[in-house]
Amino acid sequence: MMLRFLLAALAAYGSLGLAFGQGSGSTEPPKEGRDSAFLVTKTAKGSVVEPPSRDEFVVEVDGKRLSLRIDTETALKADEGADVKDPRNVSAADLKKGQPVRVKYRPADQTAVEIRILKSQT
Amino acid sequence: MSQMAIKLALLLAVSELLYVDLLMLDAVNGWRPVGRFLLDMALLFGFYSVAWRVIAAGRSRRHDLALVFAGALLFRGTLLPAGMRDPYRTSNLAAGLSADLLGREVTFEPFLLFDSDVWRYLWEGHAAAHGANPFRQSPNRLEMSPLAAAEPGPATDHISIWPEIHGNVTHRELTSVYPPAAHALFRLSHYLAPASVTMIKLLVTALDLAVAVLLVFSLRALGLPESYVVLYAWNPLVVKVFAGSAHYDALVLALLAGATLAVIHRRIGMASAVLGLSVLAKLAPAVLFPFLVRRAGWSALLPGAVPILVGLAIMLQGSSNFSGFAAFAQSWRFNGGPYLLLDSATGPAARYLAAGLLMLALWWLFRRDSGTNTAFLTASANALGASLLLSPVVNPWYVTWILPFAAPARRWLWLLFSALVCLSFLVMVDGREHHWVLWVEYGLMIPAAFWLRRKRGNLCKTTRKEDSV
Numbered sequence: 001m002m003l004r005f006l007l008a009a010l011a012a013y014g015s016l017g018l019a020f021g022q023g024s025g026s027t028e029p030p031k032e033g034r035d036s037a038f039l040v041t042k043t044a045k046g047s048v049v050e051p052p053s054r055d056e057f058v059v060e061v062d063g064k065r066l067s068l069r070i071d072t073e074t075a076l077k078a079d080e081g082a083d084v085k086d087p088r089n090v091s092a093a094d095l096k097k098g099q100p101v102r103v104k105y106r107p108a109d110q111t112a113v114e115i116r117i118l119k120s121q122t
Numbered sequence: 123m124s125q126m127a128i129k130l131a132l133l134l135a136v137s138e139l140l141y142v143d144l145l146m147l148d149a150v151n152g153w154r155p156v157g158r159f160l161l162d163m164a165l166l167f168g169f170y171s172v173a174w175r176v177i178a179a180g181r182s183r184r185h186d187l188a189l190v191f192a193g194a195l196l197f198r199g200t201l202l203p204a205g206m207r208d209p210y211r212t213s214n215l216a217a218g219l220s221a222d223l224l225g226r227e228v229t230f231e232p233f234l235l236f237d238s239d240v241w242r243y244l245w246e247g248h249a250a251a252h253g254a255n256p257f258r259q260s261p262n263r264l265e266m267s268p269l270a271a272a273e274p275g276p277a278t279d280h281i282s283i284w285p286e287i288h289g290n291v292t293h294r295e296l297t298s299v300y301p302p303a304a305h306a307l308f309r310l311s312h313y314l315a316p317a318s319v320t321m322i323k324l325l326v327t328a329l330d331l332a333v334a335v336l337l338v339f340s341l342r343a344l345g346l347p348e349s350y351v352v353l354y355a356w357n358p359l360v361v362k363v364f365a366g367s368a369h370y371d372a373l374v375l376a377l378l379a380g381a382t383l384a385v386i387h388r389r390i391g392m393a394s395a396v397l398g399l400s401v402l403a404k405l406a407p408a409v410l411f412p413f414l415v416r417r418a419g420w421s422a423l424l425p426g427a428v429p430i431l432v433g434l435a436i437m438l439q440g441s442s443n444f445s446g447f448a449a450f451a452q453s454w455r456f457n458g459g460p461y462l463l464l465d466s467a468t469g470p471a472a473r474y475l476a477a478g479l480l481m482l483a484l485w486w487l488f489r490r491d492s493g494t495n496t497a498f499l500t501a502s503a504n505a506l507g508a509s510l511l512l513s514p515v516v517n518p519w520y521v522t523w524i525l526p527f528a529a530p531a532r533r534w535l536w537l538l539f540s541a542l543v544c545l546s547f548l549v550m551v552d553g554r555e556h557h558w559v560l561w562v563e564y565g566l567m568i569p570a571a572f573w574l575r576r577k578r579g580n581l582c583k584t585t586r587k588e589d590s591v
Contacts, residue, residue, distance in 0.1 A: 037292055038553040040150045041232045079272045079285070104232065104289060108151040108552075114289060119272075 081119040126180035166358035194355035198365035205234030225281035237367035241290035247308030256298035303402035329372035336379035353529035363519035390418035398426030402433040459564035483508040499531035
């Protein structure tokens with residue numbers, strides 16, 4: 001019985017390392033401090049009402065104003081055909097009043113994680 | 123209508139109110155939303171245990187099973203739009219679901235009730251459908267950028283929402299961590315409705331309900347009341363992780379429930395083949411093969427080996443780098459219990475020690491397996507439970523793997539674990555994992571295990587004499 005078990009378990013054993021490790025996008029290797037995989041983000045699509053001043057800007061989403069911070073980790077991107085100087089090197093200075101944007105932000109600290117300047121429909 | 127049916131209907135109604143509250147919850151970081159989530163889950167588990175007591179104490183009738191399934195459908199239907207922006211406004215709900223199904227707009231937030239894996243499912247289904255190899259090409263590879271273009275075209279299925287979906291994928295630098303059967307599900311979802319969270323949720327929920335149906339067949343074959351399926355169908359963790367958060371593990375559960383039914387009908391070859399398929403969806407069920415060998419000898423391994431070898435060949439196609447698997451296997455940690463104790467005591471040797479302890483546990487379970495159907499259920503629940511207890515990563519939805527065995531066999535410790543593991547969501551308060559949570563979560567299992575051992579006789583009396591195991 002011992003031999004039978006050992007050989008049967010051998011098939012399972014080979015996959016154990018992976019079984020232990022097989023995971024999901026929600027987990028990350030341990031880090032000091034907060035783990036970004038567990039910091040909830042939301043997305044909002046609207047237009048810029050107040051361009052960035054002192055690392056803050058305001059967008060209007062469905063008639064409501066949303067004030068967000070920009071930090072050094074905020075990614076700025078632009079769709080092809082969006083009104084920016086250089087689509088490969090977008091900066092906060094490219095954000096202008098009335099510009100359509102899609103923002104991914106953390107509600108916990110009202111910080112923008114990613115700002116994508118969209119192509120204007122007009 | 124019997125008194126039992128009235129009680130069940132009341133429990134169904136109050137549970138439904140709590141699921142509506144979960145749907146309305148703004149699931150963001152902070153004590154208030156996470157506390158409300160945990161309170162809802164605690165109350166739901168409370169009503170779930172009362173529902174079990176009602177069913178166990180009464181005489182099972184046809185309409186009780188109908189009520190159990192009505193509740194199962196209603197709870198899942200309620201949480202299906204979870205994660206959608208403003209789902210509780212009827213106009214928003216209909217417009218959001220149709221926009222999502224047609225790929226016109228991303229109407230779900232990046233997190234669906236605190237989980238965000240669904241975006242990788244959508245992306246990997248999309249990538250594979252356009253000839254990419256998710257085991258070799260991570261989402262952030264340059265050659266993948268045409269698939270995430272904002273301009274609609276053949277590479278984007280003529281829809282413009284892939285940049286947003288791509289942006290929601292976590293760890294874009296890593297290749298896929300999902301085995302081939304999972305990819306088949308992602309491809310199917312992509313084929314039916316590219317980029318749709320709703321479609322994935324519908325498929326996952328259908329598989330989850332299929333588990334409940336298969337368990338009814340198993341219970342019937344075991345001579346147990348079919349309404350005992352309530353232990354699976356009304357389990358709040360199951361409802362949350364599948365209908366609410368779209369985890370594909372329902373596929374694993376459906377295959378495990380199918381394998382169990384085959385074992386009960388003494389079709390060990392078929393059970394092995396289905397178990398092999400389940401290993402292609404998640405690797406952990408591989409620990410169950412020894413219990414098939416116990417029943418049918420060596421020949422039991424062959425049907426299971428065939429799908430596994432085919433799956434391996436698919437994964438090894440091209441020069442796959444498996445960076446995702448490697449990262450998880452080497453350094454991922456989350457909500458680990460006894461494993462963390464081993465880790466703090468022995469450091470890098472913990473993995474080998476944990477694997478050794480798991481082998482010992484499997485050997486012990488193998489020795490105790492008497493070859494009966496009930497013994498198979500018990501051994502399988504304990505084997506998967508042991509593999510989770512000794513794992514460095516215990517995501518809450520992993521605990522559902524045990525339930526197709528623990529529910530019909532009424533292994534209370536594992537059913538309790540499905541409730542306690544919800545405490546791991548406390549990480550969502552501030553993005554930090556706290557050790558005291560692990561002590562509470564796993565620490566409570568120890569007195570519970572002793573209590574259940576002492577009370578085993580009494581617990582059997584709460585069910586009927588003919589079905590005590």
